[in-house]
Amino acid sequence: MGYLFGPVLSRRLGLSMGVDLLRHKTCNLDCIYCELGRTDCLTCGRGRFVPPQKVLGEIREKRNEPFDYLTFAGSGEPTLSQDLGRVVAFAKETVSRPVAVITNSTLLTSPAIRKEVAAADIVLPSLDAASPAAFQAINRPDPGLKIEEIIQGLKEFRREYSGEIWLEVMLVAGINDHEADLIARAAESTEPDRIQLNTVVRTPAEPVRPLSEEEMVRMLEIFPGAELIPDWDWRVPFDIRNRILDSLCRSPSTLEEICRLHDLTDSDAIKYCKILEHDGLITRRIEGGKLCFLGSKSRGRG
Ligand code: SF4
Known part of the structure; x- marks a missing residue:
């Protein structure tokens, strides 16, 4: 356990x-x-x-x-x-x-x-x-x-x-x-x-x-x-979702990189990664001692 x-x-x-x-x-x-x-x-x-x-x-x-x-x-x-x-x-x-x-x-x-x-x-x-x-x-x-x-x-x-x-x-x-x-x-x-x-x-x-x-x-x-601290809008805007997924399918990124690449605040990057991970669209792995997110192989664009 x-x-x-x-x-x-x-x-x-x-x-x-x-x-x-x-x-x-x-x-x-x-x-x-x-x-x-x-x-x-x-x-x-x-x-x-x-x-x-x-x-x-x-x-x-x-x-x-x-x-x-x-x-x-x-x-x-x-x-x-x-x-x-x-x-x-x-x-x-x-x-x-x-x-x-x-x-x-x-x-x-x-x-x-x-x-x-x-x-x-x-x-x-x-x-x-x-x-x-x-x-x-x-x-x-x-x-x-x-x-x-x-x-x-x-x-x-x-x-x-x-x-x-x-x-x-x-x-x-x-x-x-x-x-x-x-x-x-x-x-x-x-x-x-x-x-x-x-x-x-x-x-x-x-x-x-x-x-x-x-x-x-x-x-x-x-x-x-x-x-x-609550978040009432539990969604990822469509364009941001596609941009994050496209880049994570090309190469894994840390949270900081996701913030920088997509011009997001820490809390938005955390929220979006949480949602995309929950929906099975991204996964995580550790690379060089850092937590990275990467796009799942199969994903819809809806
Ligand atoms: S939220 Fe749940 S775990 Fe936290 S103090 Fe209340 S009863 Fe205990």
């Missing part, structure tokens, strides 16, 4: 090599928008879910593969793994690329866990509520968790950590958007480097309603300085 996955094309982190220290859906939240489905194991107790030696071995094995970030994420909440601190510390010594931790913020109330997470170069916590009622509605937490304490934990973390913090806020229509003001004030009080607003554009397991593009743009007035 593999504990590293990817690299995945991530709009927030570019080429992200994931590290999963958990068994499927081990979390202390049961978010209504979770793409992994309902939480099988709702727990606040830390534990060992995978053999740490094997994870360390895989990190060593894959340390020279092409990726921009080694990212602790995966089948649930990474801070629930009692091995997180040790594995992050090992990754920092072994891998020359930055180490990222994606967390739901709940256990940053613990000074010991904050210290483990603080060994990473960049931390991507989330905060979807500022009141107990909205916390219950959107995150369906383990009963021991209190939203005021979590916000306080994020503030403490900011005081102790000098690396980058990119705070994600997931907004769901009719569930937490009515308290956007309150969430914005709470998010700002935790002083992250970036606030990234999201909504449920990818299909979660449960029927929840995303905010529209117009509603999300209006949210920027409530969260001044925040960024929008």
Whole structure:
């Protein structure tokens, strides 16, 4: 069984090599928008879910593969793994690329866990509520968790950590958007480097309603300085699609080359490659230590 996955094309982190220290859906939240489905194991107790030696071995094995970030994420909440601190510390010594931790913020109330997470170069916590009622509605937490304490934990973390913090806020229509003001004030009080607003554009397991593009743009007035991360237009424009496919059928290219050749931003190149790869029109291989994309042999032009 593999504990590293990817690299995945991530709009927030570019080429992200994931590290999963958990068994499927081990979390202390049961978010209504979770793409992994309902939480099988709702727990606040830390534990060992995978053999740490094997994870360390895989990190060593894959340390020279092409990726921009080694990212602790995966089948649930990474801070629930009692091995997180040790594995992050090992990754920092072994891998020359930055180490990222994606967390739901709940256990940053613990000074010991904050210290483990603080060994990473960049931390991507989330905060979807500022009141107990909205916390219950959107995150369906383990009963021991209190939203005021979590916000306080994020503030403490900011005081102790000098690396980058990119705070994600997931907004769901009719569930937490009515308290956007309150969430914005709470998010700002935790002083992250970036606030990234999201909504449920990818299909979660449960029927929840995303905010529209117009509603999300209006949210920027409530969260001044925040960024929008969802992508409503999940298509590759026809001419760009053909240009990328033509060039990748002639010769493989890295993401940077695709950006340069077709005059694309990083995030558009990532999005287009993700779509074309998903549609089976391009594949990937490693050449000279770099991840390259190449056109599949048979492809339609539609
Ligand atoms: S914190 Fe993440 S893994 Fe846990 S339920 Fe929420 S979205 Fe899913």
